[in-house]
Amino acid sequence: MTDKTQKKSLTILGSTGSIGRNTLDVVARFPDRYQVHALAAHSNVELLARQVEAFRPAVAAVYDPEAAQRLRERKPRGGRTAILTGMEGLVEAATAPEVHHVVAGIVGAVGLQPAYAAVAAGKEVSIANKEVMVLAGELMVNRARESGARLLPMDSEHNAVFQCLNGAAPEQVRRIVLTASGGPFRDLPLRRFPAITKEQALKHPNWSMGPKITIDSATMLNKGLEVIEARWLFGLPPERIGVLMHRQSIVHSLVEFVDGSVIAQLGLPDMRTPIACCLAHPQRLPLELPRLDLAEIGKLEFEEISQDRYPGFFLALEALRLGGGMPAALNGANEAVVAAYLDDAFPFTEIAAILKRVMDQLAAVPLAEGAPPFLRHVATVDDAVRADQFGRGLAAALIEQARGTPC
Ligand SMILES: NC(=O)c1ccc[n+]([C@@H]2O[C@H](COP(=O)([O-])OP(=O)(O)OC[C@H]3O[C@@H](n4cnc5c(N)ncnc54)[C@H](OP(=O)(O)O)[C@@H]3O)[C@@H](O)[C@H]2O)c1
Structure with a gap:
């Protein structure tokens, strides 16, 4: 994002999953800050169609070609969304020039290629899809260094470490x-x-x-x-x-x-907090969620x-x-x-x-x-x-x- 008035343009890989739905929940609360360029999923056409209608992305990538065809036939209202398919579709969604931030929220190793392509294209990439880092963590980090991409840890534990490190x-x-x-x-x-x-x-x-x-x-x-x-x-x-x-x-x-010194990050178990942290980095989003009440929790055990x-x-x-x-x-x-x-x-x-x-x-x-x-x-x-x-x-x-x- 070059200027403050410009919205951050997002691709959400795995938009129909738990990470994807939580990401869209955060995005929906800040329509002046974010716009969705692309949504990507495997085959959940019903939910994807509803997401397309709500967020009007330029692109919907459906990995499974038959499901992509069903989405075309379903004709989501709004009508301007290009429907892509296969691995090429995911990669295109993750690397489009207008995209600033990619949420890697696919489950499993199948998410590696689009996540790596996003890194190679120099995007800001939030990593929830941990299998990508398990398969090719060293390659991802090295490629990010070369391309200028930024990897943001979205997994709650890694996001906590990221916040505690604060650049150390x-x-x-x-x-x-x-x-x-x-x-x-x-x-x-x-x-x-x-x-x-x-x-x-x-x-x-x-x-x-x-x-x-x-x-x-x-x-x-x-x-x-x-x-x-x-x-x-x-x-x-x-x-x-x-x-x-x-x-x-x-x-x-x-x-x-x-x-x-030991620094910890605390919060209720709600993925919207690490998601918001990644989307807004280095800013903070004023997210209205249930608050942590330590007195009510009483004890923390390890x-x-x-x-x-x-x-x-x-x-x-x-x-x-x-x-x-x-x-x-x-x-x-x-x-x-x-x-x-x-x-x-x-x-x-x-x-x-x-x-x-x-x-x-x-x-x-x-x-x-x-x-x-x-x-x-x-x-x-x-x-x-x-x-x-x-x-x-x-x-x-x-x-x-x-x-x-x-x-
Ligand atoms: N859920 C969490 O709170 C959480 C927390 C930390 C880390 N993570 C990590 O985040 C990743 C996603 O987890 P999740 O819980 O959100 O999983 P999930 O609810 O099962 O969702 C998986 C998502 O990936 C999509 N997908 C699967 N295969 C695909 C393919 N070949 N092409 C395109 N999209 C594909 C699914 O699409 P369909 O719906 O169409 O099948 C769905 O949108 C995992 O790596 C997980 O370890 C999750």
């Missing part, structure tokens, strides 16, 4: 600590894990989010992915990134500086992460330790396993069991003759995608074996 250099930071709610099973006796139902796993105690991240929160693989995301967003080695369980989800993360309860978290740390394309491979495997779980293929406990076997296989790879180079080093976006696919391939056979285990 990595050498001023001793470590950062991400917080984790513990998900729906933080108090469930371990012996009852085999009986967990999908409905229970999809019921997060503190946050309302899409199904994939909600399952990742229940296994806590999500927090491991967030450590990987933080490693690249903040340029810190893994040993300077800690995690604490904090069941109230009020302290979103903390930064410990080299002089012993605990170590239990290895028995949350094996998914430790698998992601292992992938980060192995480096190269291992995080991308684990991510691909996890996406495949969670999709199968949501499709009722097997019980909840199989998710971590399958991923453990995938990680065992991955850990053996660097020693093997002729190991795929993309697992050793991710030099390009294609490498990241190949590593992700490799992990999906390993998971596929194990998913088939587990399919049919009584839920």
